[in-house]
Amino acid sequence: MEHAPKAIDVTNDVEMRTFNFFTMGIDGHPLGLHLDMAIPTILNNADEEQQKDWLPKAANREFIATYAQTEMGHGTNLKKLETTATYDPKTQEFVLNSPTITSTKWWPGNLGKSSNYAVVMAQLYTQGKCHGAHPFFVQLRDLNTHKPLKGITVGDIGPKFGMNTVDNGFLQFDHVRTPRRSMFMKHAKVLPDGRYVPPVHDKLNYSAMVFIRAAIVSGMAYHLLVTSTIAVRYSAIRRQGEITPGAGEVKVLDYQTQQHRIFPQLARGLAFRLSGQYIMKLYTQTMDDIRNGDISAVPDLHALSCGLKAVTTHHAALGLEQCRMACGGHGYSQASGFPLHYSVAVGACTYEGENMVMLLQTARHLMKIAKAIRAGQSPKSNKIVDYLFHKGPPKCLIDQAYDTNYRNVLESFEHLARRQTLEVYDKLVQLQQQGRNYEQAWNDCAVELCKATRAHVRTFLARTFVEEIDKISDLSIKSVLQDLLQLYLYYEVTECATGLLEDGFMTGQQHKYAKKKIYEALEKIRPNAVSIVDSFDFQDRELHSVLGRRDGNVYENLLKWAQSSPLNKTDVLPFHHKYLGKMMEEARQRSKI
Numbered sequence: 001m002e003h004a005p006k007a008i009d010v011t012n013d014v015e016m017r018t019f020n021f022f023t024m025g026i027d028g029h030p031l032g033l034h035l036d037m038a039i040p041t042i043l044n045n046a047d048e049e050q051q052k053d054w055l056p057k058a059a060n061r062e063f064i065a066t067y068a069q070t071e072m073g074h075g076t077n078l079k080k081l082e083t084t085a086t087y088d089p090k091t092q093e094f095v096l097n098s099p100t101i102t103s104t105k106w107w108p109g110n111l112g113k114s115s116n117y118a119v120v121m122a123q124l125y126t127q128g129k130c131h132g133a134h135p136f137f138v139q140l141r142d143l144n145t146h147k148p149l150k151g152i153t154v155g156d157i158g159p160k161f162g163m164n165t166v167d168n169g170f171l172q173f174d175h176v177r178t179p180r181r182s183m184f185m186k187h188a189k190v191l192p193d194g195r196y197v198p199p200v201h202d203k204l205n206y207s208a209m210v211f212i213r214a215a216i217v218s219g220m221a222y223h224l225l226v227t228s229t230i231a232v233r234y235s236a237i238r239r240q241g242e243i244t245p246g247a248g249e250v251k252v253l254d255y256q257t258q259q260h261r262i263f264p265q266l267a268r269g270l271a272f273r274l275s276g277q278y279i280m281k282l283y284t285q286t287m288d289d290i291r292n293g294d295i296s297a298v299p300d301l302h303a304l305s306c307g308l309k310a311v312t313t314h315h316a317a318l319g320l321e322q323c324r325m326a327c328g329g330h331g332y333s334q335a336s337g338f339p340l341h342y343s344v345a346v347g348a349c350t351y352e353g354e355n356m357v358m359l360l361q362t363a364r365h366l367m368k369i370a371k372a373i374r375a376g377q378s379p380k381s382n383k384i385v386d387y388l389f390h391k392g393p394p395k396c397l398i399d400q401a402y403d404t405n406y407r408n409v410l411e412s413f414e415h416l417a418r419r420q421t422l423e424v425y426d427k428l429v430q431l432q433q434q435g436r437n438y439e440q441a442w443n444d445c446a447v448e449l450c451k452a453t454r455a456h457v458r459t460f461l462a463r464t465f466v467e468e469i470d471k472i473s474d475l476s477i478k479s480v481l482q483d484l485l486q487l488y489l490y491y492e493v494t495e496c497a498t499g500l501l502e503d504g505f506m507t508g509q510q511h512k513y514a515k516k517k518i519y520e521a522l523e524k525i526r527p528n529a530v531s532i533v534d535s536f537d538f539q540d541r542e543l544h545s546v547l548g549r550r551d552g553n554v555y556e557n558l559l560k561w562a563q564s565s566p567l568n569k570t571d572v573l574p575f576h577h578k579y580l581g582k583m584m585e586e587a588r589q590r591s592k593i
């Protein structure tokens, strides 16, 4: 029996359970968008009167709403959305229209067959002028018959890479009239006579996306912790090969390569969980500030949520695949649960803002800071970015005898983010001095800009992990989590080694030191690995995995799972005699001739 120290209560909190709810509901979760985007939109973009009308009904599930923004022709570039909402002052209504095939709303979750309302993002026209994309709350289907209303064509977009029980849909409007007050009017307004009142910040209508981006960070933590649980548990029962000849087959978890494949995903899952809590608190605080008229934190929230979303989804996608591959052939079976978890998780690399685009959004923020640094300005006491203004140590110190609270490791990450940010800023300036316009120069620096964002986000994730572990008072839990922290930090050092070695900041010797610390951490984690994943207390039904069962009875249940397949209802299937049997019979006859 694996060593079982005290359980670690890291994820037994409500928020984490909500992702369990989503993932459980991934098999046909008809309220996914209602809960995740429509209600947040009402909360943050409906005025008081609209909230009084819509919120109780939404919370009471008197209707199901989705969030219909993406179109067949545009997902990223919201400025080019084609659905129009043209105000008619005579009737005080908006006329919603899908002017082209590419304006067809395409992808919104639960739009195909479940939702009867939608938050619709459309280009707002009034008094002959376009004011950009604004959200409207529109009824799509009759509340009793559930039939599409007049002028509305709606349906499911068909099978996808995954999430095939979520009815992502398409939607077209043929001059559909909706009352003036169906426009969300907390920020921007259109008065009865058609006059447009602009918002205090033209991106406040994007808040639902920001919410999901922030939520995705913990969502990725959830996926990594779930799949690490499956991989660790299976690796603790799967015996294959010997380390010492004649000593008997070992648990594959005893192979260093297996530990090096799985444990960093466990560590990243915890790191993402802790940053996920931070960004969700920042989101909630910023929404409260906006309600009080203070929009100062909006740019920080946007930049950090975009960067974290892009980095955590990318690493989760890679990490889930590592966990799958670590489980050999049975990892490739649907019985493992990996296909389900992977196909849901990787969608987040695309939805809510495709990752490259999100990295570049954060880079916009970093370039503003770089400009201020180059102009000799001092930091504005913003803990997320202040380090960029500081001068760190000229050389890497990660192998110094004492690195209290990993200060030397964090300063290495800060050094790389600072150097990458300033270097790409200087290149941007240089290209413009050479005659390129800003947009062209930006595009010619885009890869390096994305690297600057990744380095900045890595610094944030690492610092948050260090700070949160430092707060833990229970020493038995703290020591186990510190092993995971050590693995995380030095694994990240090796992941960004090219950047640290490129300017001579880190030496090859120090890189070797980082690897040594990784192997040391793997050894320390091994005896606690099963207890760590057991402490997450995931239910077997949410793991969706025969390999990850808490009782470890994989083989008996794998056979039971296979035998329950419809294919095994009868020994001989009808197709045999109809095709294969007939083919073989004819072949035998021919061979007798």
Ligand SMILES: CCCCC/C=C\C/C=C\C/C=C\C/C=C\C/C=C\CC/C=C/C(=O)SCCNC(=O)CCNC(=O)[C@H](O)C(C)(C)COP(=O)(O)OP(=O)(O)OC[C@H]1O[C@@H](n2cnc3c(N)ncnc32)[C@H](O)[C@@H]1OP(=O)(O)O
Pocket: 019, 022, 023, 026, 029, 032, 033, 036, 037, 067, 069, 070, 075, 076, 077, 078, 079, 109, 166, 203, 206, 207, 209, 210, 212, 215, 216, 217, 218, 219, 220, 222, 223, 298, 299, 302, 344, 345, 348, 350, 351, 352, 353, 354, 357, 361, 364, 365
């Ligand atoms: C369906 C059920 C799934 C279940 C999931 C299972 C398990 C859970 C596990 C994981 C998931 C976890 C949680 C989530 C749970 C479930 C998921 C639920 C639903 C997801 C379904 C997906 C929904 C969608 O995809 S909705 C559509 C998303 N679309 C986008 O994100 C579009 C991306 N494009 C943009 O946002 C913008 O076009 C842009 C790229 C930001 C550019 O903005 P734009 O104005 O067009 O131009 P710019 O000139 O670049 O910007 C001008 C200026 O504005 C600033 N800006 C931009 N955006 C914002 C913002 N949001 N806030 C603040 N400021 C902003 C920008 O910085 C710039 O400023 P500057 O000029 O000063 O630099």
Ligand SMILES: Cc1cc2nc3c(=O)[nH]c(=O)nc-3n(C[C@H](O)[C@H](O)[C@H](O)COP(=O)(O)OP(=O)(O)OC[C@H]3O[C@@H](n4cnc5c(N)ncnc54)[C@H](O)[C@@H]3O)c2cc1C
Pocket: 033, 067, 068, 069, 070, 073, 074, 075, 076, 077, 106, 107, 108, 109, 163, 168, 347, 350, 351, 352, 353, 354, 356, 357, 360
């Ligand atoms: C599972 C899933 C669920 C979804 N649910 C919803 C939903 O509920 N509601 C909704 O409205 N939408 C939803 N979407 C749509 C999603 O938001 C879009 O797919 C996403 O915003 C990307 O837009 P796109 O698909 O049009 O890709 P495009 O914007 O066409 O981008 C294609 C590729 O081009 C590159 N690219 C594009 N623009 C740039 C740029 N400026 N700089 C650099 N590279 C760029 C990127 O690599 C990108 O991947 C969902 C999508 C998926 C996969």
